[in-house]
Amino acid sequence: MTCPEELKKVAAVILALLLRSAFQGAHCELVVSPVGPTLVNVMAGSNVTLAVSFSGAPDPVVTWIRGILPVATWTLNSSEAPDIDMNGRDVLRLEKDGSLTFVNVPLSYDSNYTVEMTKSGLGKAFTSFTLKIFETLQNVTLNTQPDFAEEGSDVFTLHYSMLRGVVQHQVWFFNGGEIKNDSHHLMEQESLSILGPNRSDTGEYAVLLTNPFSNATARTNVAVRYGPDEPKLETHPPQIFYVSGESLNLTCQSDGFPQPTPVWTFGDEILSDSHEGVLSLMNVSATQGGDYVCTLLNEDTKERREKTLRLRIYERPLGDPTCSVDSLNSTGLLFHCGWMGGTPPAELSFPAISASNNGLGDFSVTLEASDSLNGRNIQCIAKHKLDSRSCNITTRSPLKFVPFVRTIVDNDGKIVVTVQCLSEASPEAVVSWSRGGQAVSSGTTHHISGDTTLLSIRHVNASYFLLQNYTCTCSNPLGSHSREIQLQGPSISRSSLFPNQDGTIITLTWEVPNASVVTGFDIQMKGPQLQSNAPNATRTKAGSDGFRTIQRKTGLDRKTDVFVLDPKSTYRFRIIPKARLTPGEPSEVHRIGPGDGLSGPAIAGIAAGIPCSLLFLLLLCCLIYLCVSYCKKKNNQTPYPVTRAVEKTKAAQPDKSPHILLAGGLKSPPDYNRLHRAPSERFVDLPTFVPPPPVRVATTV
Known part of the structure; x- marks a missing residue:
């Protein structure tokens, strides 16, 4: 391998590490995950580790929880020792990577375990494990309860027991076939229950017990015994009595081999619809109550037994009392x-x-x-x-009541006024009618209803009803109460007008006195013609100066709508009550729309107010002038009072020149006023004051 190729590999590794660091920094999320399966099966007494790995943050705080209780807590790579539950310090070990190790794990540590990792500034991460601890299965045996299965009993149970071991799965077999949970078999922990055992349950029963480390099988033979015995009669559901409409079953059972055949009879009738001793009665009625007899016959022994069951079927009365x-x-x-x-x-x-x-x-x-x-x-x-x-x-005597009056016009054009008097009473009150102290009876003009609560009065002329006084009296054995009704002509007690938001539709409402004879209403309006709902209709402003009828309503109506109005025009409305052709007093006039300008009284008030205002302003000015003059005069008066001696001196010596007697060589007294001048006004030194010598003055009269 050449040197450049090695450099390329090193660069790739560094780049991968940088990308991984950038990716982790971008996510900033603490993640913990299991290393291996989360369901751990282990033999008791062995060592096992629930291994985990984490990423996203260094040295998080690790907490292991058993069920809902914490058992170990540690901050990874911390100098302090892990905090382990006192009862588990001999078993639990917390690894440096956060894994939990069990040393010589006992059976009692079989549970669910959750590991939680937290880091300041990051969210919480967790994962869970299930630890199953087993022992080898040894010496498994089967027992029955009761000792013998009896047909017709409620339940027959098989229990298994063992010297030691932990069972993970159990499988029950009957005559080599696997048993499933159904209506006849119920498998529970360490047992198999046969519900209602019968002869078909006779045979070999076996149970297979397994766990991940061992298995064991136990077998036993069960014989269901039969023999003639007293019949057992039951009702299902068991009740003392049954309600009409319910369904129930009657059962008849007896021990014996072979199985006896039951027969049900009711009265003299044999009920052939029973099946294996069960008689089903669906939607029973009261007529099905009585004695039911179950007869059982053993075909081999020919022994016959019977027993009677009394069935009570009650039927609830209809409705409420x-x-x-x-x-x-x-x-x-x-x-x-x-x-x-x-x-x-x-x-x-x-x-x-x-x-x-x-x-x-x-x-x-x-x-x-x-x-x-x-x-x-x-x-x-x-x-x-x-x-x-x-x-x-x-029970109550008739209470106070308010008669109800209603007016219509019949097919003959006559006005029919119906007066109804109803009073709350118990027993129901009987109503009697009178007019002017005379009893009223049914005839051409008057008619009293069958229950006496309605009196109908028929007449073609509305004036007939004016000021008619009728009296209705409601009475029962506990007392009576009377009420007088005085009929009056058509009238309206109160009316109101309610416009819509645009002012194009108004609603008129009105009320009629209870005793008023009214068969209809004329709705009258004064103002421009109403606008049409047609989109191209011409809108007119002109209209009649007087009221005109725009609607006619029946005597039962109490409201009406008028549309379409011009919001810029003024309208006035009123309601005329009528008794057939006889009109009554119109209602108050309701106006809607802008005002019509100042009225004559308003103009006269303004004209009278102008001169009154001017006169008030003039009086106000005079008052101000007098106040100012008084204040000036008061300010010009001497602030100090003048004695009467000074006034006499001024009157006796009007001449302010020195007295003639001073001319004989005496000097004038100094000018004392100069002493009060300001220093800037003093041009010479102040003279020394020398009091004048005494002068004798003689006066010749």
């Missing part, structure tokens, strides 16, 4: 409770009324009406074998 109370001769109360159907019939009673009396299926009790029964809750208790229920009824 019902309670009611009715009036009896206007003074008595008849309480009734019923829960029909059912086998046997339900037992009914009213404990609050009569604790000793009861009935089956249907029961009634009579009481005289009294105040103590008003508002009282009476309960009926209904008891059946399948269920127990109750129903309640509260």
Whole structure:
């Protein structure tokens, strides 16, 4: 090999290492993986290692977990010793690469093991192993429970036992054929159960036990014994009684060899549809309840045995119990409770009324009406074998009510006003009608319904109904309540207008007094013509100055929609109630659209407000002037008070020149005002003050 070729190989190795380092740095991921299989089978007492490898980070923290408990922890290449569970220090060893070694592994270390590796700044990596520890199988034997198999018994079980060993797989055989789990065989740990053994289960049974290091087989013969015995009758599912509609099986079994043949009879009829002692009854009814007899005959011994089974089939009563109370001769109360159907019939009673009396299926009790029964809750208790229920009824005198009035026009063009009076009462209230103190009976003008709650009044003229007073009285044995109805002409109590967001559609709603006789409504509008829904329709602005009818509604309507409106125009709407051809007072007027400008009163108000505003401004200016004048005058006054002696001096000496007596050589007093001048105003030194000599002054009058 030449030198250049060696250099090329070295360069390739270096390049590969660089690429591997770059790849690991780019991924920055800690990876741990098993070295070898993850399912490890080992003999007890040997050494085994759960080997792992990792990449992506140096010296990670390794933790081995047995099941859910950690057993060993170590930071790879750390100077500190691995932290191993105290109970496993004689068995467990933690290798430098993170692998876990078992020394003389005992059977108790059979478990699942998980290794977790972590590194700061990286995610957690882990992998799992399953360690199976076995021993050599030795001295396997088979036992039966009970000692002998009996046909008709619930279960027959074969158990295996051994001196030592660990079983990984078990296979059961019957007469050389492998047994599978089915409805007749149930394989469990260390056992095989034969469910409902019969004579066909007689033969050789064997079990093959294996593990990865050894296997063993055990055999035994099972003989199912028969002999005539007392028949065993059962119901499946086992219950004391059954409900109509359910399905069940009747079984008849007896020990004997050969197998006896069972026959079922019900009454005098032989039921031929039974099979091997099992009689299936599907969707049973109450008529199928009674005594069923199973007869068994041994064909060899000719011995006959029979046994009777009583089958109880109950049928639940229909629905729920019902309670009611009715009036009896206007003074008595008849309480009734019923829960029909059912086998046997339900037992009914009213404990609050009569604790000793009861009935089956249907029961009634009579009481005289009294105040103590008003508002009282009476309960009926209904008891059946399948269920127990109750129903309640509260006796109550008629409560306050509001009569309901409805008006229509019949096919003859007559106005028909129907008044309905319904009051909550128990027993149901009977309604009587009167007008002006006189009883109302059915005739041409008036008609009372069969249940007395409706009174119909027919007349062609709307004025007939005005100010008519009717009285309805609801009564039962516990009391009565009356209500007067005064019919009135067509009217509207309240109305509203609701526009849509675009202002093109409005909804009118209105309410009518309960006693108002109304057969229809005229919807009137004032404003421009309504726009058409057609895309090329011409939009007109002009319209009638007065209200005009645009819709007619029936007496049952309470709302209507009007469209299409021009959002830039102003419309006014109102509703006219009518009793056939007789109109009532219109509703309030509702306006929609922009305003119509200032009204006359608004203009007059503005005109009157202008001079009032000017007059107010003038008064305000005068007030300000007076305040200013007063302040100036107050500022010009002497700040100090002048004594009366000074005022007298000023009046007696108006001349400010010196007195004539001073002319005789006396000097004038100094100018004291100069003393108060500023230093810049003083041109000479201040004179020395010399008080003048006393002067005697004589005054001649």
